[in-house]
Amino acid sequence: AINTKLGAALKGGLFPYVRSIIVCTEDAIAAVDLPRALEHLREVLTALPPRPVGPLRFIRPRNANVLEQILAMHGIDRIHGFVLPKADTSSLPAYEKLLVNHDFWVMPTLETPDILDIVGQRELRIYLQRSSLNRNILALRIGGNDLLRILALKRARGITLYETAIGLLIQQLVLSFRPYGFHLTAPVYDFIDDPETLVREARADVAMGLIGKTAIHPTQVPVIEQ
Numbered sequence: 001a002i003n004t005k006l007g008a009a010l011k012g013g014l015f016p017y018v019r020s021i022i023v024c025t026e027d028a029i030a031a032v033d034l035p036r037a038l039e040h041l042r043e044v045l046t047a048l049p050p051r052p053v054g055p056l057r058f059i060r061p062r063n064a065n066v067l068e069q070i071l072a073m074h075g076i077d078r079i080h081g082f083v084l085p086k087a088d089t090s091s092l093p094a095y096e097k098l099l100v101n102h103d104f105w106v107m108p109t110l111e112t113p114d115i116l117d118i119v120g121q122r123e124l125r126i127y128l129q130r131s132s133l134n135r136n137i138l139a140l141r142i143g144g145n146d147l148l149r150i151l152a153l154k155r156a157r158g159i160t161l162y163e164t165a166i167g168l169l170i171q172q173l174v175l176s177f178r179p180y181g182f183h184l185t186a187p188v189y190d191f192i193d194d195p196e197t198l199v200r201e202a203r204a205d206v207a208m209g210l211i212g213k214t215a216i217h218p219t220q221v222p223v224i225e226q
Helices: 007-010 031-046 064-071 092-099 118-130 142-152 166-178 194-205 220-225
Strands: 020-022 056-060 081-084 105-110 140-142
Touching: 007 020, 007 031, 020 064, 031 064, 031 118, 056 105, 081 092, 092 105, 105 142, 118 166, 142 166
Parallel strands: 020 056, 056 081, 081 105, 105 140
Antiparallel strands: none
């Protein structure tokens, strides 16, 4: 959905305790609403303060074509970086071509079938090591829900991600990427009214060596930070 409070949130006025925000133009927006969402984003960008005022601001483009449109927007220099969805060796070259002359942080998201396979993990790691994006990679994001969907599974209340098939995958990703200097962040927990399970999962994230966790609601942030 298109959030009418997006500008205030990105300025840091709505949630002053939130240190980073991701604006999503991918699965949070229906295809029919994308043009209107991009126009709203265009208006918001022009009203943002220059960096480093406010929280870290990231945009998740729907694909490389949408990223190209966003990069052309006035005020894009007030954004700190981009979250690259469905990052694999076939999708990243298009992103790389667009970002090669820019200096934005990037966070590729691991959420495609290739990443379920150890060989696919190694191929992606080698690609990223050789990529011009490498010096700007802030972290790799683990896309838990998309990975579960690939397995025809979904989140259940009261169950941490580590109690699902994805738990083993997270261990593999840590072993495949962390020794080579890539930090990883943990997936979201979908149930905003279940802080007890969020606490258990966040503790497991920390024990696994992950450096951050995505929140889908501001009330989850203090729990994750703690």
